[in-house]
Amino acid sequence: MAPSDDRERTLEWVERVATFCGEAWGLAPITGRVLGWLLICTPAEQSAGEIADAIGASRASMTSNLRLLTSIGLVRRRTRPGERTTYYRIEDDAFEKVVRQRLASFAAFGEIAEEGLELGGEDEERIRRIRSAQRSIALLTQRVR
Template identity: 60%
Template structure:
């Protein structure tokens, strides 16, 4: 397989990651492309210019997305001694952080559900719908707690 063929396959995979991020998490496609590229690239660090070129993004759009990813702890800046360029790399535990945030949000729904049950009067169809949602989300949270991802 030629280097170009491999590069094309890598970019197709990066696009699949982007599509997943759009469909599952409502992230902008560029954010998913950045994550996909930083997961698969070797070496694992890339400059903003290298990322922009690889995923064919504007520097302005890339900069705002890199700031977002850094702020939520999925990507970090890396400095190389003697090099003035800023590089970026995906955090080793990025996906664990994503999942943990989702699990935390499931736990937070419990308080919201309790308030809804009180507002619905504690009985009746509204209360049952709220309780069904609460049971499902609690089940998912508890399932994840019993089967944590390997670090």
């Protein structure tokens, strides 16, 4: 396969990641492209400029998107001694960390739902809705243990 074909296939895959991230997670397409690129790029650490050039984005758009991906724990930023450039990479265990954080937040909501049962009083419809949320949360959290 010619290098241009390989690059085209890579960018098509990055676009598929972007589409998934938008549809499933509500992320902006550019955020999904950054994530997709960082999952597949070589070298694994890239500057904002390198990422922008690779995915055809403006360098200005990189700041907020990289900040978002860093804040949710998918991307790590670092500098190298003697350089002013910041580099970004996907952490090896990034998705595991994010999944565990999300599960912990579901578990915390489960505790809030328990309090909601007390507010439900004798209203069966309210209780049914809260119990449904509790069952779903329990199902998610039990599968991971």
